[in-house]
Amino acid sequence: MIVRSLKDIEGTDRDIAAEGGTWRSKRIILAREGVGFSMHETVMYAGTETSMWYANHIEAVLCVEGEGELTNDETGETHRISPGTLYLLDGHERHTMRPRTDLRFVCVFNPPVTGREEHDENGVYPLLTGGV
Numbered sequence: 001m002i003v004r005s006l007k008d009i010e011g012t013d014r015d016i017a018a019e020g021g022t023w024r025s026k027r028i029i030l031a032r033e034g035v036g037f038s039m040h041e042t043v044m045y046a047g048t049e050t051s052m053w054y055a056n057h058i059e060a061v062l063c064v065e066g067e068g069e070l071t072n073d074e075t076g077e078t079h080r081i082s083p084g085t086l087y088l089l090d091g092h093e094r095h096t097m098r099p100r101t102d103l104r105f106v107c108v109f110n111p112p113v114t115g116r117e118e119h120d121e122n123g124v125y126p127l128l129t130g131g132v
Helices: none
Strands: 015-017 023-029 038-044 050-053 058-065 068-072 078-081 086-088 094-099 103-110
Antiparallel strands (some): 023 038, 050 094, 058 103, 068 078, 068 094
């Protein structure tokens, strides 16, 4: 059994911030736990814009706080994001998030991330295997 709080993660190698200051992610469960998925709490900051493309992962994202707009960059379709809204990137869609207020999400990735991933120039996480 694993019991871990977000406070336990603060300031560790599981607490990752974007170089540009657009988001912060606390990686609660990683590939090293060996459970087949990873789970994160991610905060995206008001007034920023982040383009992403998870070419190697499926991601489910549940908004638990804040307001923003999600754009499917492939279709141009936009969605209002607010607490209780979930979006699933089941087709590896390129997408952009524009937080109106700070947004807080619970995110699940399959395959699980290792915690060492960084978005590349296309917003993609590489597919890494194994734990740290």
